[in-house]
Amino acid sequence: MHTGEDREFDDLLTMLKETRGFDFTGYKRTTLRRRVGRRLQALKLESVDEYRDYLELEPAEFTTLFDSLLINVTGFFRDPTAWQVLRERAIPSILAAKGGRAIRGWSAGCATGEEAYSLAMLLAEELGFDEFRDRVKIYGTDIDEKALHVARVAVYGERQMAGVPAEFREKYFEPAQDGFAFRRDLRRQLIFGRNDLTRDAPISRVDILLARNTLMYFNGETQLDVVRRFHFALCDPGYLFLGKAEMLLNHSDRFDPVDLRMRLFRKRPQPLAATRLGWDHSAQPESQTRLARLHSAANASGPVAQLTLDASGALALINTRAEVLFGLQARDLGRPFQDLEVSYRPVELRSVIEQAELDLRTVELQDVVWNRPGAPEPSVFDIVVVPLIDTTGELIGATVNFHDVTRNRRLREELEQTNKELEHAYEELQSLNEELETTNEELQSTNEELETTNEELQSTNEELETMNEELQSSNDELQQINDTLNARTVQLDRANHFVDSVVRSLGDAVIVLDRDLRVLLWSSGAQELWGLRAGEAAGRALHTLDIGLPVATLQPELRRVLDGGPPGGPQPATTSVEAVNRRGRATRLSVTVTPLHEDDASVHGLILVLTAE
Secondary structure (H helix, E strand, C coil), rough: CCCHHHHHHHHHHHHHHHHCCCCCCCCHHHHHHHHHHHHHHHHCCCCCCHHHHHHHHHHHHHHHHHHHCCCCCCCCCCCCCCCHHHHHHHHHHHHHHCCCCCEEEEEECCCCCCCHHHHHHHHHHHHEEEEEEEEEEEEECCHHHHHHHHHHHHHCCCCHHHCCCCHHHHHHHHEEEEEEECCCCHHCCEEEECCCCCCCCCCCCCEEEEEECCHHHHHHHHHHHHHHHHHHHHEEEEEEEEEECCCCCCCCCEEEEEEECCEEEEEECCCCCHHCCCCCHHHHHHHHHHHHHHHHHHHHHHCEEEEEEECCEEEEEHHHHHHHHHHHHHHHHHCCCCHHHHHHCCCCHHHHHHHHHCCCCCEEEEEEEEEECCCCCCCEEEEEEEEEEECCCEEEEEEEEEEEEEHHHHHHHHHHHHHHHHHHHHHHHHHHHHHHHHHHHHHHHHHHHHHHHHHHHHHHHHHHHHHHHHHHHHHHHHHEEEEEEEHHHHHHHHHHHHHHHHHHCCHHHHHHHEEECCEEEEEEEHHCCCCCCCCHHHHCCCHHHHCCCHHHHHHHHHHHHHCCCCCCCCCEEEEEEEECCCCEEEEEEEEEEEEEEEECCCEEEEEEEEEEE
């Protein structure tokens, strides 16, 4: 490749990174050039520079290019034999090591999510549905937002479902309009989000990591960096499941093969905590033993309450102030932090600790108020979470420090209140001086005003007599107006009663929408069907209402009738949909969509009549 072509290609990669946030510099260059070359051939362009100009003129081409570069090849239980090995040799070990604790999985480069859902089905088979919902969290990440949207929706066609065993299809999927949808109650345990393996921090404390045919797209240097991130992300023990085209020949110090042919690896066990911290008392001289005792005493008598967690999330150290403050005891050492009350009171700390460990940075929470039972007043804390990293760069735990700032906050509030009072007093003094200066002038003018007051009072009496006559006339007019309004109110009541009768006769439920599909009228039948009152529905977009009506299915028909034009256009449309009533029962509804016309015959809304079949 010529130097000029290299420069042009580098400029293209820089453009993709700066304008679209996709960094392909760590990917295999030959693969990228081959796929970009296909786009040049399809567009009949001669050079990469011409293609860059084309991207600036035609932004829609970015989507086509990314679809070409990010080939999302995946499937349910791809390579079934490898998945069977994972089920037999990795999952039982993970469950045994975890006991009753939470289990975390990560599908890196998950594309449209099939492999993440495959892992979910295997874990649900081993744990049962209830334990799966309580204990399992699976993260799926990719850099392709379009593919992530498919994974979140979790609806797959017949061709995509080919790899799912018949018993799993029956057990874990529900029929949907466009195919088969993964069970909603289990789908909540899977979280999909954007993550660039070459740049973003990895998901932490993962028990099993799927990265099948993901490393193969990176160059050697990037692969080394990504594997380091994978090693950091995994618990001890933790399992790494790769694709057939990938190996870990240069990472034997980090992973042991469980089944090399099936590309299943296990993270190498880490040294014991005591060895890692350097406090092996039996092998240390007496001076170091005294130093260890001094270290322990200093930690116990620290001026702030402090908790220390190990890498697995268990409570490893507590000092005296923390014992007194949170009622902790020595038997709590070794317990999972999430099982302790302090993990969520005075504030939810589990997500904060996870974020600190994930980002490898200190996280601070300020002015956390804690209303302790029996305490005369609330306590206020500044909480600092610090990730602990050893000399090798390995995350070994985290400390949580509780700084009691109750007195400081009280003094600060008192000082702020005093400043406000002083400012207010100063403003009052200034205004008092101004008032005293003007009082003399006002007294002088008062004498003159009193002299003219008598004359004004005389004229006022005459004006009051005239006003009495005008008021009497106004009262007569107001009485006539009131009689007219009462008559119109009676007419409106009759009209409203007539309209309500018409709406009830049209069908089980009637909904009137404006052109933006916002609710104008919500009949009593609709309220009975879904339990949503007219006042709650009025003015809201139909698709935002939490009811059992499949609005996405109806929306094309609604738009077609809405854009149909004057009454001479298309006739009202009728369709049938599967809905769910307020009691959670399925019901089939016949939906008639009629355009709502203005005086000039233009369509300004829709009338939906819904009748149970």
